[in-house]
Amino acid sequence: MATINLVRGMGSLFKECEHPESRWPRCPHEYKIRYRNAAGRQAEESGFSTQEKAKARLAEVYQARKNNPQNQHKAERIQKYSPMQFKQYVTEWKAGQRDLSPSSLRHLDSLLVHHLYPAFQSRRMGTFDHKVVESFIQTMERNGVGLATQSNAFDKLKAILLDAHRLGLYDDNPLDGVKPPQYDPKRAVIPSPSQLQGIRTAGDDVFRLIVDLMSGCGMRNGEALAVNVNNIVADDVYRITEQVNQTTKAYAPLKHRKAGDYRDVPLPARVKHSIEWYADTFGTVDGYLLRSPRDMATPLSNHYIGNQWKRIKKDGLAEIPEGMVVYGFRHFFASNCLTHNIPITDVAEWMGHRSLDITFKIYRHLMPGSIGRAAQVLDLGLAA
Structure with missing residues (x-):
């Protein structure tokens, strides 16, 4: 036809x-x-x-x-934004990202300065299409940019171009058909129970408490630094309400959460004992346990954990698995849950992951069972 x-x-x-x-x-x-x-x-x-x-x-x-008035408005938007340079458009777009935390803004600025602006700073917004985006990804690959950074840079470009697409700058989505960078997080390096015990006792009392909170309750570094004895809401439940922000060095809302949001996590008896022992031994300020030794009015800095970790590794004070980082304590929490058949949906919620996909990608290999085991279980039902 x-x-x-x-x-x-x-x-x-x-x-x-x-x-x-x-x-x-x-x-x-x-x-x-x-x-x-x-x-x-x-x-x-x-x-x-x-x-x-x-x-x-x-x-x-x-x-x-x-x-049609709607199309007239669209034509006006196209006339305004289509010839606009990428950097100028991003300046306006960025002003609307009011939900970003200081650390997220810092990360965004880094991606803009080192990757997006060098590639697109003066490009007119109306000239983007899937070929331009594909070329950008290929250039990052040729330049040896790490997959995690490639993925983050692509996500930011995607957010900007989708915003422009909603304004009507493009008849077709400039991201249609584009294959994003394939970032697959490396398997988490997790200490054994005996290694965990050796590491936690190699540091001082502050370090030991932080390790207990991360490995026992799944807290992030900054969340552990904001530990408060008043957040023990039951003998076996701790309510995580805030974190110490790495950029501002002040208490801030949880990652991916609004002010006032919280998440309740399991509180093992050993971790509850660690919190109460530290509070009884060193006292608290408004319920907070970890304060700066130079100024008790401010939280303990994130640098404290890193400095203790480096000292323990440098002096060989404990057996540390090859490739393990401080986040390995939080990985231990996930491993401990999954190997004891706790549903991954619960683990994702307790760890504060924005998406179950994140939990699944990192910890899928820790989940008990296999295709062979599944076949055996299913066969029992079929034979009944």
């Missing part, structure tokens, strides 16, 4: 018959038209005896759509 396409945006006309286009003027079959309506959906009409009538109808629809 042949089709005659008119100027961009007007639509097309065609006949559903066996005759070639050259014979259409003498062919008895009716003309049909195809166009996008005011809602952007494809529509068809039939019953036109001549090309002129079909074209006239297409022109009528096109003009009505063009005069």
Whole structure:
């Protein structure tokens, strides 16, 4: 079936018959038209005896759509933003990202300065399409940019271009068909129970408490630094309400959460004992346990944990698995849960992951069972 396409945006006309286009003027079959309506959906009409009538109808629809107030606003947005340079557009876009924490803003600025601005700083916004995005990913690959950074840079570019797409700058999504960088987190390096015991006792009392909170309750570093004895809401439940922000060095809302949000996590008896022992031994300030030794009015800095970790490794004070980092204590919590058949959905919630996919990618290999085991279990049901 042949089709005659008119100027961009007007639509097309065609006949559903066996005759070639050259014979259409003498062919008895009716003309049909195809166009996008005011809602952007494809529509068809039939019953036109001549090309002129079909074209006239297409022109009528096109003009009505063009005069639609919504399309007028869209045209104004295109006129404003399409010639705008990428850096200028991002400045406006960034001003609207009011939910980003200081550390997230710092991370965004780093990606812009080191990756997105060098590639697109002066590019006009209306010139982006899937080829431009593909070329950007290929350039990062050639330059040896790490997969995690590639993925983060692509995600930020995606957010910016989708914002422009919603404004109507592109008829087609400039990300359609683009294969994003394939970042697959490395397997977490997790200490054994005996290694964990050796590491926690190699540091001072502060370090020991932090290790207990991370390995026993699944806390992040900053969350452990904000430990408060008043957050023990039951003998076996601790309520995580805040963290010490690495950038501002002050108490802040939890990662991916708004102020006032919290998550309740299991509180093993040993960890509860560690919290209460530390509070009884060293005292608290408004319930907070870990304060700066130079100024008791401020929280303990994130650097404290890193410095203790480096000292323990440098002096060989404990057996530490190859490749393990401080986050390995939190990985131990996930491992301990999953190997004892606690559902991964619960683990994801306790760890504060924004998506179950994150938990699954990192800890899938720790989940008990296998395809072979599944086959055995399913066979029992079939044989019943």
